[in-house]
Amino acid sequence: MPDFSALHRQRLLNRLSAELYDLLVIGGGITGAGIALDAALRGIRVALIERQDFAAGTSSRSTKLIHGGLRYLKQLEIKLVQEVGSERAIVHRIAPHLVVAEKMLLPLVRNGSYGKAATSFGLWVYDVLAGVRPEDRRVMLSRAETLAQEPLLRPDLVLGGGLYAEYRSDDARLTLELLKTASQRGADCANYLEAQAFIYEDKRVAGVRASDRLSGQSLEIRARQVVSAAGPWVDELRRADGSLSGKRLHLTKGVHLVFPYERLPLRQSAYFDVPGGRMIFAIPRGRTTYVGTTDTDYRGPKEEPPITTEDVDYLLGGVNHLFPGLGLGRRDVESGWAGLRPLIHQEGKSASELSRKDEIFESPAGLISIAGGKLTGYRKMAERVVNRVAARLARQGRRFAPSSTASTPLCGGDFRDAAEVEAWRSQTARQLGPLGGEAGSLVHLYGRQTAQILARAGQEITPESLLLAQLQFCIEEEMAQRATDFFVRRTGMVYFDIARVRAQQARALAHMQQQLGWDAARLSAERQALEQALRHASDYQPASAYAPA
Numbered sequence: 416m417p418d419f420s421a422l423h424r425q426r427l428l429n430r431l432s433a434e435l436y437d438l439l440v441i442g443g444g445i446t447g448a449g450i451a452l453d454a455a456l457r458g459i460r461v462a463l464i465e466r467q468d469f470a471a472g473t474s475s476r477s478t479k480l481i482h483g484g485l486r487y488l489k490q491l492e493i494k495l496v497q498e499v500g501s502e503r504a505i506v507h508r509i510a511p512h513l514v515v516a517e518k519m520l521l522p523l524v525r526n527g528s529y530g531k532a533a534t535s536f537g538l539w540v541y542d543v544l545a546g547v548r549p550e551d552r553r554v555m556l557s558r559a560e561t562l563a564q565e566p567l568l569r570p571d572l573v574l575g576g577g578l579y580a581e582y583r584s585d586d587a588r589l590t591l592e593l594l595k596t597a598s599q600r601g602a603d604c605a606n607y608l609e610a611q612a613f614i615y616e617d618k619r620v621a622g623v624r625a626s627d628r629l630s631g632q633s634l635e636i637r638a639r640q641v642v643s644a645a646g647p648w649v650d651e652l653r654r655a656d657g658s659l660s661g662k663r664l665h666l667t668k669g670v671h672l673v674f675p676y677e678r679l680p681l682r683q684s685a686y687f688d689v690p691g692g693r694m695i696f697a698i699p700r701g702r703t704t705y706v707g708t709t710d711t712d713y714r715g716p717k718e719e720p721p722i723t724t725e726d727v728d729y730l731l732g733g734v735n736h737l738f739p740g741l742g743l744g745r746r747d748v749e750s751g752w753a754g755l756r757p758l759i760h761q762e763g764k765s766a767s768e769l770s771r772k773d774e775i776f777e778s779p780a781g782l783i784s785i786a787g788g789k790l791t792g793y794r795k796m797a798e799r800v801v802n803r804v805a806a807r808l809a810r811q812g813r814r815f816a817p818s819s820t821a822s823t824p825l826c827g828g829d830f831r832d833a834a835e836v837e838a839w840r841s842q843t844a845r846q847l848g849p850l851g852g853e854a855g856s857l858v859h860l861y862g863r864q865t866a867q868i869l870a871r872a873g874q875e876i877t878p879e880s881l882l883l884a885q886l887q888f889c890i891e892e893e894m895a896q897r898a899t900d901f902f903v904r905r906t907g908m909v910y911f912d913i914a915r916v917r918a919q920q921a922r923a924l925a926h927m928q929q930q931l932g933w934d935a936a937r938l939s940a941e942r943q944a945l946e947q948a949l950r951h952a953s954d955y956q957p958a959s960a961y962a963p964a
């Protein structure tokens with residue numbers, strides 16, 4: 416029976432310690448989630464453990480684009496562009512509510528990274544490699560057309576532009592829907608369960624000793640094969656296995672800032688040059704526009720990398736360079752997030768030159784580790800890892816089906832196409848009555864599962880009852896154990912509607928206390944953790960205030 420509910424945690428932990436799994440996955444980011452789903456669909460008995468909340472590592476802190484990676488074309492990583500480019504269409508098909516087509520404007524500017532002819536050719540190659548349909552292929556724009564497309568651009572810098580196809584998404588929701596779908600196919604997935612040491616039998620990895628970070632309970636989880644998909648923590652687990660040699664991780668930090676839409680009212684997403692030779696994105700989302708990213712070497716604590724005032728000033732400088740009329744300042748920043756790219760170290764290369772290709776390591780004791788890669792390429796990465804696992808299990812006489820993730824809709828994503836998503840949004844808006852304006856963001860987050868939320872909201876839907884209905888759904892169906900799970904990763908509200916979190920936090924905490932049986936000490940700890948998350952997203956210090964770990 417699938418247990419992806421915070422209300423059935425103990426039952427899940429009991430099963431994890433009682434069973435012998437075919438595969439144990441360490442890490443509940445997009446990579447681990449993709450592996451768990453691929454394995455479960457093939458009939459492999461799989462468990463997954465995550466030491467924080469699902470997606471709390473890098474997979475809730477990206478630019479949230481399912482993209483072909485135009486910059487990789489510039490670095491001549493043709494195979495990578497081709498793979499992630501064609502993956503976009505697949506991920507859109509299996510979750511069309513969550514992976515949404517979006518045109519991206521690439522303004523060509525004086526002294527910019529891209530010239531006109533090279534851009535025209537590059538975007539064409541990009542479309543061809545990614546198999547973009549002819550009607551969606553790039554359009555090159557004159558200077559006048561570019562300025563008409565985006566009147567906020569600085570006229571004295573703009574030489575022309577390109578408009579090309581990308582997809583925007585929500586990284587944490589994509590991770591969660593993968594895990595929920597895996598759980599429906601029999602995977603046992605638990606958050607707040609940390610692998611602390613490996614268990615060996617006959618010198619082969621045979622499981623882990625794990626600790627429940629919510630209760631302090633310890634347990635052993637046994638499996639025939641163990642995969643580490645621990646993102647920025649991959650080298651720590653390789654060290655615990657005694658196999659950290661050769662290639663290492665190189666962590667770089669990327670920061671995004673969120674502005675109220677009326678302060679950065681772009682007509683569409685844009686990817687543009689900033690002084691110093693890098694490029695950044697600005698992406699409208701609901702009542703906000705977010706901007707990112709920085710790319711700097713990082714050595715501090717991995718759980719909550721800080722946003723520094725230097726990061727803020729860098730991004731503000733970039734936006735003000737191309738959109739000077741807006742006069743954006745620190746006071747305009749509502750929220751933000753910082754994430755760590757788990758890249759593979761290459762001698763002599765700077766942060767932004769490092770390859771985004773994934774890498775698989777196999778240790779003498781049989782531990783498989785995977786790191787690097789992109790959100791966009793998660794499905795192919797998972798397929799490659801599970802092929803290796805299946806080949807090993809085949810040596811023990813087991814046979815499994817090939818990967819079927821390309822044709823399996825994710826939870827909430829059972830739509831034929833974007834038109835059906837739009838019809839569902841209209842229907843949801845009618846049901847919401849005066850709150851119909853919420854339908855777009857609800858359908859983007861939950862797809863068809865909005866029906867389950869509305870069923871919990873009662874007859875007279877108010878903003879409060881809608882929020883509690885979402886919360887109840889996330890507790891019962893999405894393993895939200897903590898207030899931050901709900902406000903940061905299930906809904907993205909700390910990033911995209913921080914004022915609403917401040918207004919609703921007391922109500923939500925009281926509801927969680929009652930549903931999850933928290934005592935006064937737990938309630939107080941949860942309140943503090945949420946306050947900390949709000950501060951982290953919106954209160955920035957200079958880099959010198961953070962001592963390196």
Ligand code: FAD
Pocket residue numbers: 441442443444445446447464465466467468469470471472473474475476477478479480481482608609610611644645646647648652667668669670708753754755756786787788789790791792
């Ligand atoms: P993570 O998401 O970090 O997951 C690893 C998990 O393992 C963590 O949650 C961690 O808590 C857990 N873990 C670690 N140790 C243990 C343990 N001992 N026990 C249990 N669990 C453990 N890609 C795109 O395709 N599009 C983009 O727009 C994009 N933008 C990006 C922007 C930024 C700023 C960054 C940093 C990355 C971006 N990426 C993008 C890349 C993409 O986000 C990452 O490649 C991807 O999220 C990595 O996922 P992961 O599952 O490997 O790692």
